[in-house]
Amino acid sequence: MMKNRINQLFQDKKENILSVYFTAGYPQVNDTVQIIKTLEKNGVDLIEIGMPFSDPVADGPVIQNSSTVALKNGMSIKQLFEQLKSIRQTVNIPLILMGYLNPVIQFGLEAFCKKCQEVGIDGLILPDLPVSVYQEEYKELFEQYGLHNILLITPQTSDARIQEIDEASGGFIYMVSSSSTTGAKDKVSDFHEDYFNRVNQLKLNNPRLIGFGISNQETFENACKYASGAIIGSAFVKALEQDKTLEEKISAFVNRIVKPV
Template sequence: MNRIDQLFSTKGQNILNIYCTAGYPALHDTVTIVEALQQSGADMVELGMPFSDPLADGPVIQDSSTRAIANGMRISVLFEQLKDFRSKVTIPVVLMGYLNPVLQFGVENFCRACAEVGVDGLILPDLPMDEYENEYRPLFEQYGLHLIFLVTPETTEARIRKIDSLSKGFVYAVSSSSTTGKNKDMTGQEAYFARLKAMGLKNPVLVGFGIRDKGTFQAACASSNGAIIGTAFVKAIENSTNLQADIAGFVKGILA
């Protein structure tokens, strides 16, 4: 069973998924951060693959991508870093990125490399749903990779149901139609979350965008299976001189 499925079947609620940018703040911090997140109590890690034009990301994550690329991070470097990480890391790890670098790497080569190192799923916001269904779905499934799609408050019910039928692992519910890092709370989104809950989707739902602290995490969990925190975490480690301590303190602040 895929580790994402195992997580939702055993825990199911209050899932904490933390986003971090591979190769940030320093090139070889990637696995150190993933291990520290696991030790601190995160349930899942969303590992960002830096890209020069990240459409869904706000300025903080864009800046982290720019810094990681300047550090020398590339997809080939990332797979080299992840080569043995499963000897210590047991929680699910999802790669988040954009289609262009994956195409340059070669889609099958990318999927094979993901399977070889132990990646569980992918989030590719600019991969069209129809293109995935008609071209790439058999390849992703061959290598045991769950593809996770995003929905927004404006996504129609018909499209949500189509996304749910194609997604595996979970559905990523964007809390607002904006980029990451906007300091919006959950106020006014109750109807949107209630609509998703009432649809009885086959996949669990994790809420992302704007989740930054204990309060917003709890608000998201009240209407879904858990939440994804990105920008706030990236900020928390930006100038860290002690990653282990800073990561432990951040996660404790969310879960305490």
């Protein structure tokens, strides 16, 4: 069996990993494949593909809006799998699906996992699937289909619970910079240094990526000091709003975050 691409990435690259989130079906319903290819071409290490949901409670206004537009465009999980059918013929970086539980339940949990494996998905982020329910009802199935479950921790998560989450996680841990919905405007000075240091001292099995409030080169680099890398979501989705070609928007955005080598 092939090694999970997420593990491969973290084995090969220990720092400055850039993960980018976008909502499938936004701005146009058939942009998915081109966005993924262009992100890879521009040097992004990992991609989180958002499955839009009508009621995204963990998301701020930017991702809410992209979800609403994507759903109006007719996006669905079924269609997403259809779009991703041949993605592995060209794209090699790890791909993660991120979304809320209800559409996944309606698709059928096992059918969903099976499809993920077929198209070459490496992991899942389901913010409203708590670790206890995951362990009892989902873990076996995820593992059967080679899918890592990426769980979140926040500054309020206790050490004991972080250890528990680490045990249940695969791939990496999504370290939320501050307790908030996505797209919060965090200043660099607001970064919870104590929290990051506390987590680093726990000697966890899984590497960490920092997310929420990462929007530019400065915040990205600062986050990278405390983890293997960082995740950008809302800022990228916002950049897609501009009236330019996808190619232009994406390369300009990635180059703003990562200094050209």
